[in-house]
Amino acid sequence: MNDLTTHQYRKLLETALPVTADSDTTEVQRETLFTPGSHRSALEPDVTVVKGGRGVGKTHWFKALMNADLREIAAKDYQLPRLLKVESLAGYGSALAPAQYPSTRSLEKLTSSGVPPVDIWTVVALKALGVPAVNNLDNWEARAAWIQKNQEEVEVALADADQEAGRNGITKLFLFDALDRLHGNRQQADRLAGGILEFALNLRLTTRNLRAKVFIRHDMLESAQGNFPDASKLVSNATDLTWSQVNLYGLLFQHLGNADTTESAMFRQIDPGWQERNDRHIPPESLVTDSNTQQQTFIRLAGRFMGTNHRKGHTYTWLPNHLADGNGQTSPRSFLVALRTAAEQTGSTHSTHEYALHWDAIKQGVQVASRTRVSEIQEDIRWIKTAIDPLQGLQVPIEQNDVIARWSEVKLSEMLANFAEQPDDDINVRTGPANPNSYPKLIAELIGLGLMTRRANGKLDLPDVYRIAFDLGRKGGVPRVRT
Known part of the structure; x- marks a missing residue:
């Protein structure tokens, strides 16, 4: 079949890609549920710890596993039949669900009253399992008090639930x-x-049919490990949610092939091998795993180069490279946001361009993705803005001594210390770095978070996905976002 026109490709990008790719505010759709091979181990019931940064799919998979329909799709795509025999129970999540687990304010009360954290999560599990003695109590404080006074009954309840699950084969x-x-x-x-x-380790050591799966950021896992002695037994079994370049483009083509539009149907006709399964269209293997096939397909949308020739870079590799953090990971959320923005901007300012995406519009997409990414990291870790703002206007790469000099000039350590001691009324976020008084350790923490990188010559750098919105310059780089 003939290829789509430029206008049809642009329309497909605008309609198929989500306006927001935020898993906290959007539900996972079966049509666009993408199952990259690198995520298979994260769904194994016996894999307890799943690590990942912001926007890589932790909440996505949390929601998918909570949904029996989506679990079935994942079980078939990944050939994980055990997922078909899983009953998922919410231990904690972003949704306000006081009937299932304590809110942040309830947790603050429980910790202030001295309840051991492991007891809090054990009582959450007992309530989810329907243990009458826990369910009959009115609030989490009463439930936590009960568990501390009835340790033997707790063990019996967990053992009974384990045996019942075993009898039912789940x-x-x-x-x-x-x-x-x-x-x-x-x-x-x-x-x-x-x-x-x-709590998760206790289940692994004492039961056969009760398991926990913990989706957690790398930095939080590292700092949380020191709070109980046998953390290494879990960490050795951990897996990472990572996105390769081919994964990102596979996700793009999954979206393009599953929009409820004429253009989407036409797109599926171009490459043979699309299959319909479980009311969703599955891309051919080559569009999911083969970079050469993906590149040829993306060239039809964006052209080959980020300019008039190869000196500006190749579109296929340029976009994920400029959206990657300091750990080399590109958030699929940032990737989709940049592409949708690029399509809209091309239609607005380069409507006669021969391709659906103009290279300048792709750069604008990266700018928007950078603003989104910086906004997300500030929501997650409020002190980041305080640490990076003093560097505004500087150009990277930059000597470490120059960074420390700027921080010393504004007395950053005092700002961070005050910040840590005075949390906001909104208690949904953490409040300070691990070592606010040591600038070298602060730099190391920023590098660990992917906010900074260190070059071979020792100079510090910021990935474009953060640099642009934080208003740092780079010679020949994507322009900074001016407000």
Whole structure:
């Protein structure tokens, strides 16, 4: 069949890609549920810890596993029949669900009254399992008090639930997500996260059919490990949610082939091998795993180069490279936001361009994605803005001594210390870095978070996905976002 016209491709991009790719505010759709091979181990019921940064799919998979229909799709795509015999139970998540688990304010009360974190999550599990003695109590404080006075009954209840699950041939899986929202104080958040990990390990060691799966950021896992002694037994079994370049483009083509439009149907006709399964269209293997096939398809949308020739870079590799953080990971959320923005901007300012995406519009898409990414990181880790703002107007790469000099000039350590001691009324976020008084350690923490990188010559750099919106320059780079 003939290829789509430029206008049809642009319309397809605008209609198929989500306006927002935020898993906290959108539900996972079966049509666009994408199952990259690298995520298979994250869905294994016996894999307890799933690590990942913001926007890589932790909440996406939390919601998918909570949904029996989506679990079935994932089980078939990944050939994981055990997922068909899983009963998912919410241990903690971003949604306000006081009947299932304590809110952040309830957690603050529980920790302030001295309830051990592992007891909090054990009582959450008992309520999810329908244990009458827990369900009959009116609030989480009463339930936590009961568990501390009835340890033997707790063990009996868990053993009974384990045996019942075994008789029914199922695994009861407790899911934990959004751990950065546990508490407003960093140390308390780490203690609560450590309690979740301890609870998860207890299930692994003492039961056969009760399991927990914990979706957690890398930095929080590292700091939470110190809150119980046997963390290494879990961490050795952890897996990462990562996105390769081919994964990102596979996700794009999954979206393009599953829009309810004429253009989407036409797009599926171009490459043979699309299959319809479970009311969703599955791309041919080549569009999911083969970079050469993907590149040829993307060239039809965006052309080959980020300018008039190869000196400006190739479109296929340029976009994910300029959206990657310091750990080399590109958030699929940023990727889709940049592409949708590029399509809209091309239609507005380059409507006669021969391709659906103009290279300047792709750069504008990266600028928008950068603003979104910086906004997200500020929501997750409020002190980041305080640390990076003093560097505005500087150009990277930059000497470490120059960064430290700028921080010293504004007395950043005092700003961060005050910030950590005075959490906001909104207690859904953590409040300070691990070492506010040591600038070298602060730099190391920023590098660990992917906000900074260190070049071979020792100079510090910021990835474009953060640099642009934070208003740092780079010679020949994508222009900064001016407000």
